[in-house]
Amino acid sequence: MRITRTTLVTGVGAVVATALLAGCGGESSGGSDADGEITGSIRFQTWSLTPTYTEYLNGVIADFEEANPGTSVELLDQPGDGYSDKVLSQASTNTLPDVLNLPPDFALPLAQQDFLYDVSQATDLPATYVEGSVEAFRFAGVEGVYGYPWYLGTDVNYWNSQQLDACGLDSSAPPATTDELFEQAATMAQACPENYLISRVPGLGDFTLEGIDILNEDGTEFIFNTPEAAAIIDRYAEAYANGEMPPTVLNSDYLGNSQLFTEGKVAWTTGGATAIDSFEENNPSLKDNVAISPALNISPLYVQGVSVAADSQNLATALAFAEFVTNTENQNEFAHIANVFPSTQGSDGDTYFTEDDGTPSAQARVTGFESLQTAEVLTPYSVNGAMNDYLGQQIALAIRGDISGQEALDTSVEKLNDLLARQ
Numbered sequence: 001m002r003i004t005r006t007t008l009v010t011g012v013g014a015v016v017a018t019a020l021l022a023g024c025g026g027e028s029s030g031g032s033d034a035d036g037e038i039t040g041s042i043r044f045q046t047w048s049l050t051p052t053y054t055e056y057l058n059g060v061i062a063d064f065e066e067a068n069p070g071t072s073v074e075l076l077d078q079p080g081d082g083y084s085d086k087v088l089s090q091a092s093t094n095t096l097p098d099v100l101n102l103p104p105d106f107a108l109p110l111a112q113q114d115f116l117y118d119v120s121q122a123t124d125l126p127a128t129y130v131e132g133s134v135e136a137f138r139f140a141g142v143e144g145v146y147g148y149p150w151y152l153g154t155d156v157n158y159w160n161s162q163q164l165d166a167c168g169l170d171s172s173a174p175p176a177t178t179d180e181l182f183e184q185a186a187t188m189a190q191a192c193p194e195n196y197l198i199s200r201v202p203g204l205g206d207f208t209l210e211g212i213d214i215l216n217e218d219g220t221e222f223i224f225n226t227p228e229a230a231a232i233i234d235r236y237a238e239a240y241a242n243g244e245m246p247p248t249v250l251n252s253d254y255l256g257n258s259q260l261f262t263e264g265k266v267a268w269t270t271g272g273a274t275a276i277d278s279f280e281e282n283n284p285s286l287k288d289n290v291a292i293s294p295a296l297n298i299s300p301l302y303v304q305g306v307s308v309a310a311d312s313q314n315l316a317t318a319l320a321f322a323e324f325v326t327n328t329e330n331q332n333e334f335a336h337i338a339n340v341f342p343s344t345q346g347s348d349g350d351t352y353f354t355e356d357d358g359t360p361s362a363q364a365r366v367t368g369f370e371s372l373q374t375a376e377v378l379t380p381y382s383v384n385g386a387m388n389d390y391l392g393q394q395i396a397l398a399i400r401g402d403i404s405g406q407e408a409l410d411t412s413v414e415k416l417n418d419l420l421a422r423q
Contacts, residue, residue: 033315033316034117034121034122034315034316034319035316036314036315036316037316038068038070038071038316038317038320039068039070039071039314039317040070040071040072040313040314040317041071041072041073041074041314042071042072042073042074042097042098042099042312042314042317042318042321043073043074043076043097043098043099044057044061044073044074044075044076044097044098044099044100044321044325045076045077045078045097045099045100045101046075046076046077046078046100046101047077047078047080047083047101047102047304048077048078048079048080048083049077049101050075050077053334053337053338054075056333056334056337057075058075060324060325060330061073061075063324064320064321064324064325067324068317068320071317071321073321076097083106084106087100087102087106087110088109088110091110091113091115094311096110096115096309096311097309098308098309098312098313098314098315098317098318098321099306099307099308099309099312099318099321099322099325100306100307100309101150101304101305101306102147102304102305102306102307103303103304103305104136104137104139104147104303104305104377104381105381107137107146107147107305107307108139108381108382110146110307111139111142111144111146112139112141112142114310115309115310115311116146116147116307116308116309116310117146117307117308117309117310117312117315117318117319118143118144118145118146119137119144119145119146119147119148119307119308119319119322120144120145121144122319122323123148123319123323125145125148127345128344128345129148129149129326129343129344129345130149130152130343130344130345130372130373130375131373132301132303132372132374132375132376132377133149133152133301133303133305133343133372134149135376135377136149136301136303136305136377137149137303137305137307139219139381140215140217140218140219140220140380140382141218141219141220146307147305147306147307148305148306148307148322148323148325148326149303149305149326149343150303150304150305150306150325150326150331150343151304151331151334151335151338151340151341151342151343152301152302152303152304152340152341152342152343152372152375153272153301153302153303153340153341154272154273154295154299154300154301154302154341154368154371154372154375155270155271155272155295155299155300155368156270156271156272156273156292156293156294156295156299156364156367156368156371157174157175157268157269157270157292157293157294157295157296158261158268158269158270158271158275158276158279158290158291158292159171159174159267159268159290159291159292159293160261160264160266160267160268160286160289160290160291161289161290161291162289163188163192163195163264163267164188164267164291166191166192167187167188167191167192167195167267168187168188168190168191168192169184169187169188169197171291172291174268174291174293175197175296176293176294176296177296177297178206178209178210178232178296178297181197181198181268181296182198182235182239182244184197185197185198185239185244185245186239186242186244188244188267189242189243189244193243195266195267196244196245196246196265196266196267197244197266197267197268198236198239198244198245198268199245199246199249199257199260199261199266199268199269200249200256200257201236201249201250201392201395201396201399202232202233202236202395203379203388203391203392203395204224204378204379204380204383204388204391205300205378205379206232207224207229207232208298208376208378208379209296209297209298209378210228210229210232210297212224212226212228212229214379214380214383215380215382219380219382220420221417221420222412222413222416222417222420223413224409224413225406225409225410225412225413226409227406229405229409230404230405230406230408230409231405232405233395233398233399233405233408233409234398234404234405236395236399237398237399237400237401237405240399240400240401241401246260246265246266250396250399250400257269258270258271258275261279262278262279262282262283262286263283264283264285264286270295272368273339273341273361273364273365273367273368273369274339274361274364274365275364276290276292276360276361276364277361280360288360290360292360292363292364292367293367294367294370294371295371298374298375298376298378299368299371299372299374299375299376300375300376300377300378301372301375301376301377301378303343303377306322306325306326307322308322326343326344327344328342328344328345328346328347328349331343331344331347332344332347332350332352335347335353336352341353341368341369341372343372347369348369352365353365353366353369354366354369354370382420382423383416384419384423386419387415387416387419387420390412390415390416390419391412391416394408394409394411394412395408395412
């Protein structure tokens, strides 16, 4: 995965996996002892990180080999496109590399078929990594943890200070919760009917933000059609009817709130910690005119990890290398050069992530890093594109006023459960 694409394509790996892994039964050729000697050769597969980060990766490998005489690590890198299919093909033919770079949604089908090693048996993960990043590799219905957290991403809020201050709001105190967002959106609409604070429609992640469960405990059934979730949809419908959202927000050709924020047409968007640079570059009038705050309610978490093949013939070496790649020192170095966040607890000792030098980019970075301590994956990895599309269609009907929020969710849960049963 390219560093600029930290937002994951949720559920794609799980969907494709059903067909490719069906029939192989999770059988492997049998691995070695996790407590054995750290020696021998292993293969380390990354996802579209070379040639940009070849020097860094080779440096990590050289340091590991020097610290562990008798070991040898071969670096493999796969192209960005088709990586999930490549990994699933490797699994189905029992040719998985010993250590491989996987996001949780790609790891899920492999863990379900016993192709990955439960790394919680080898490492005290909660003591080493940010809690949410560990939880990202725990999957409903599968005991264990199937990846060492590597680099992370999250979103922060960006507000057009000039618009907020000119429309009866205070840019030094932007909304911190969903309730405050709707309250301030109404104030802006009354003061400045041509300006909008809300310019997006809700999705599953918005239910998680309000503490609503998306799936049952074993991950076999969607259960988000609650009165509380319906109330969220109805609240958006009311805001839309009151002119508090752009009339084009439900159109198929809607540009998205990030683009409209860049153009100065809406007052709020979310984005990664480096998004501020893009906003200012593409619209210089936004320079020194953007307020930054943490994401509403709960910060979203985007995770990349390093997993270990269960049938590695040098399992102890593979585990040791995976831990080495993801230790604090190596993660901090990588995060500096790749503009991502490290997942290790000890990374808060690096002032690059904790000290604001007064620049917007530093403020966004510090805000994002602080958010990682409580950030969560907001949408289950079993949710695929078809599910999101169907839900989005029903929510759009409800916001337009054609159906109620409860009707939209009841219909969606029925359809999504049918799709889930077919996976």
